[in-house]
Amino acid sequence: MNCLRVCLALLLLWRFSALPLSAQTALKSPDEFLPHRLGEQFTPHHLQVAYFEYLAANSPKTMRLERYGATYEGRPLQVAYFSSAENMGRLEQIRQQHIAMTEPGGQGPRNGNSPPVAIVWLSMSVHGNEPSGSECSMLLAWQLATQTEPEVQQWLKNTLVILDPSLNPDGYDRYTHWYRSVSNRRKNPIPDGREHVEPWPRGRTNHYHFDLNRDWAWATQIETQQRLELYHRWRPHVHADLHEQGVDNPYYFAPAAEPLHDYITPWQRDFQTQVGRNHARYFDRNGWLYFTKEVFDLFYPSYGDTYPMFTGAIGMTYEQAGHSTAGRAVITSSGDTLTLRERILHHLTTSRSTIEVASQNAAALVENFRKYFERNTNQPQGPYTAFVIPASNNPHQVSALCRLLDRHRIRYGRAGASMRGIKGLSYITNKDTVFDLADKDLVISAYQPNSVLLQVLFEPEHRLTDSLTYDITAWALPYAYGLEAYALKQKIEPKWGFTPYQAPEVRIAASPYAWCTRWQSPAEARFLARLLERGVRVRYATQPFSMGDQHYAPGALVISRADNQALSAELDGIVQESAREANVEARPIFSGWAEKGRDLGSENFVLIRRPEVALIYGDEADDNAFGHLWYLFEQDLDYPVTPIALNRLSQVRLSDFSVLIFPSGRYSLPESTLKTLQEWVRQGGRLLAIEGAVRAFADKEGFDLKTKPEPKKDTTATHTLSKPYQSRERDRISEQVSGAIVQAEVDASHPLAFGLQGRYFSLKNSSQCYDLTAGAYAPIRLGESFASRGFIGSRIRPRLKNTPIVAAQRMGEGQAIFFVDDPVFRCFWEQGKMLLYNALFF
Secondary structure (H helix, E strand, C coil): CCHHHHHHHHHHHHHHHCCCHHHHCCCCCHHHHCCCCECCECCCHHHHHHHHHHHHHHCCCCEEEEEEEECCCCCEEEEEEECCHHHHHCHHHHHHHHHHCCCCCCCCCCCCCCCCCEEEEEEECCCCCCCHHHHHHHHHHHHHHHCCCHHHHHHHHCEEEEEECCCCHHHHHHHHHHHHHHCCCCCCCCCCCHHHCCCCCCCCCCCCCCCHHHCCCCCCCHHHHHHHHHHHHHCCCEEEEEEEECCCCCEECCCCEEEECCCCCHHHHHHHHHHHHHHHHHHHHHCCCCECCCCCEECCCCCCCHHHHCCCCEEEEEEEECCHHHCCEEECCCCCEEEHHHHHHHHHHHHHHHHHHHHHCHHHHHHHHHHHHHHHHHCCCCCCCEEEECCCCCHHHHHHHHHHHHHCCCCCEECCCCEEEEEEEECCCCCEEEEEECCCCEEEECCCCCHHHHHHHHCCCCCCCCCCCCCCCCCCHHHHCCCCCEEECCCCCCCECCCCCCCCCCCCCCCCCEEEECCCCHHHHHHHHHHHHCCCCCEEECCCEEECCEEECCCCEEEECHHHHHHHHHHHHHHHHHHHHHCCCCEEECCCCCCECCCCCCCCEEECCCCCEEEEECCCECHHHHHHHHHHHHHHHCCCCEEEEHHHHHHCCHHHCCEEEECCECCCCCHHHHHHHHHHHHCCCEEEEEHHHHHHCCCCCCCCEEECCCCCCCCCHHHHHCCCHHHHHHHHHCCCEEEEEEEEEECCCCHHHCCCCCCEEEEECCCCCEEECCCEEEEEECCCCCCEEEEECCCHHHHHCCCEEEEEEEECCEEEEEECCCCCHHHCCHHHHHHHHHHHHC
């Protein structure tokens, strides 16, 4: 940045932060409250919390602070409300009037005496190592609380600002604590310096290394769940999500790049442009570089801009140059020095500009918001007006889906009556099908306020206007939950409320011979985990069998008194308590005689060895992939797992573990490590390699997985010269897969496929293709012709034919299991969890 630009920036910052104390009603600015000036050092999260508490305690007429939850590490999550004193005095009335507009027939304040109030929500630093948003929040809060500037006073007369200063306190503190511990006393702008090279796992993610900006729709993380509860209490008109990007990319703001989802309305698109033009006015005045309509699209529904869009708001992402590589100052590739103070200033400018535009258009925002929900209720946008989940589905998976719908305020119910000859698109066959609607089927009508979000999450496929997109391109929830489902073009409304599944209570007069439980969902895996932790010996069935009138598929669990004589007096209580905790049905069996299939003493029932699990982490492991597995074991399965550093693997006594998991990553394993792992597997170990980790074992001696040869490319000079330079990026994506759903062929007799009901839809994020040699088998694979949803490049699709999704190789007494696709991607692919649990226990 040249001298003139620096001077302009500092003058503007002075204007924002150096007002005389008398004009601030004696409220301390961040520079006066903190032990450092903003931009000179990163602020610990507890000091940020303390400053917001100080502001709220000393400006009760213009600010209110609400703590809405806590992170996994116990740090507080909070939002601050700012408006005029008059508006703050009727805050709950404003909220109720606003929410009333989202309900059928809602009018809000249109004809009342109260003027329309625009609601602006600003979310700061969802990625913890993009800290300038959180740093900016303190200065912005001070300005909104003191309201000494005439323009701020004017904006807040008809605008309510909701400010979340840190969406990810755990990641923010991870990064800023690290930075303060390694940085020089003086700012060191040299990019190769220690303070610019953040170590694994970095502060981008939350405690479990989840990217919270990919979790809005799936709501797996506690931070997201608590935020959504508050978000739907308010449903703002405008939501801006403030991030950082690479140091050489100056500043991005809306309007967004293509692809934009078809359900984003013309009003939403136009308002994004209006906000962007106002930002540009300030940036032009100060000579700051920026770009729009590039890179950041509005397609994937789980971002902090798209999710608000699909719930009626104007959702926007702002990206400031910086990120963890910037520190407090960094030399960019152009030779300029980018400072933290400048980054704060740029985010402050777009935050204020957003509030300004909302204030200037408050009436239009309120009216278009009302129309949005009125249209949702009366004229749903998409081709499908209802979705049906038959009662024949696994009740645990249906209940899990309902819990997610509840988080998103999507309404559903029980059909309440039978109807014959209903026509709908089957998710399994991908064809229009005639089926009978049953009384207990789950019905989700699109005639409801959150219609758009429902359709976005349920429609089998969405039109992709540009294949150059930022994330996955298919995500329909019936596939993710492994459910039989139908999308209907006729209006069907549920007649009754839907009651989530509750396992029946079992009463016994005498101790049974054994207990049996079906294996059909993650709930049974939690039940099994509890039993194993309590020392119960459990067997699983490798073939179907029937006990009395109850039929059990392969994978069913059997807990016999004969196997648990040491627990005989306690066994029934342990089983019943574990079943209640996991909400599964455990049936007492009073004879080992099977009506069909093998008796309970047969070798058909295999004893489950309690797995001792180690999970690899470190620089070569993908931090997100590691975190998804870590979370899965701790929060979903509630089962012990031991993270082990890859660089210490040679020092670890592997005999202490029976399962070793390599999460997706980019590994370069030396031959000595590969041989050690092979010997451990031969002795009975189970090696699980997931997605990117599979490459570390493919084509290596002793492993029966080979990289599928690529077809020969036309490398002639004429072919190369004929391609325009700017088309080469698009040419490359023809060899890529952008998070597509593929329908696999399933060998239901194989233990890895137990509980899948003979079908599996895989979420494919990798273009890696493999062949198997004689020693390996793929119970779940793509066939010669496979159905898919989402984007698969034209060149890679033929190579995917007849390739494994999951492959297993027997090695001595153990096994190596290769997951070509990550079965627990972001922990929302519920069906994939069964694959992992099968590999873990069977």
